[in-house]
Amino acid sequence: MRIDIVFDTVCPWCFVGKRRLTDALALRPGVPVAVHYHPFLLNPDMPAGGIDRTVYLERKFGGAHRARRVLEAVSMAAQGTGVTFRFDAIRRMPSSVDSHRLLRVAQEQGVIGPAMDRVFAAFFQDGRDIGDRAVLYAVAREVGLSEALLDAEFARTAGIAEIMAANGRAHAMGISGVPSFIFNGSYAIAGAQEPDVLLRLIDLALETEVRDPVTVR
Template sequence: MRIDIVFDTVCPWCLVGKLRLGQALAMRPGVAVDLRYHPFLLNPDMPEEGSDRSVYLERKFGGPHRARRVLEAVALAGREAGVTFNFDAIRRMPSSVGSHQLLQVAWAVGAVEPTLDAVFRAFFQEGRDIGERAELERIARSVGLPEAVVAEEFERASGAAEVKSANARAHAMGINGVPSFIFNDSYAIAGAQEPDVLLRLIDLALETEVRDPVTVM
């Protein structure tokens, strides 16, 4: 089964959604899954150097009180899914373009899952600025990505443009919020849904596979 996941690395609900999807898939251990991750930019106009986190939150949510309530809800969902968010450690809201470029390298060498986990951990639990190239290079080394390939990706003039193009394609498909999950190109759902909801979509996609087998030419 192919599952396409549209997400952003600075989206806490995307981490919750990833964990919940893992819980749902654990209930179908015999299903072979091909996970494909696609970039989405929650803040497409974020400058390359990022922004002060507190200023960003106040602008996004209309004040510190509402921002605190939203983060408390995310933190609760995170604990239930198995992750502890350390929002107080985050001082900068980064541009996520570079982290998506890093994940393109990880995909090419078959290491996207550990790399994505490391990016999420660095930002949401350690408060590191994943908009900085040096931080991304440290993450790359920690998961064994080839340094030369990582450096080449960050030097490519078209690298950032490709991430932004992927974001534009997601919007053109009608995806305006993340995480979004697409099962076998047939069924889609947005949001960090509970595992039982995702499981129903998985089962529905599996039933469609049986009823309507696809012939690959």
């Protein structure tokens, strides 16, 4: 089974959604799965150096009170997934472009799952600035990626444009929120759905063959 996941590294719901997908797949241990991850930018106009986190939240949610309510809802949803958010540790809202570039390398090297978990944990649990390349190099070392591979990625002049293009393709497909999951190119659902909901989509995709599946590239 092919599963395409569209996500952003600064999206807390994506962290929860990835864990819930893992839980759902654990209930179908005999199903071979190929998971493909695709970048989405919640903040495509974010400056490369990011901005103050408090300023960002107030702009996005219209005030500290509303922002707090949203983050509390995410924390409640994470219960039972093994994810504990430490939103109070985050000082800057980063651009997510370079973290997606790190994960592109990780996907090529076959360690996308662990690398994605580490990027999420670095930001949402450790409060580290994942827009800072020093942090990304540290994450790469933690999952066994060589600095040379990351050097080569960051040296590519087309790297940023490719992330922007992937974001554009996601929007062109009608994806406006993340995480979004596409199963075997035929069934899609958005949001950090409960494992039982994802499991129903997995089973449906296994039972149904689509002649011309839609695949995120």
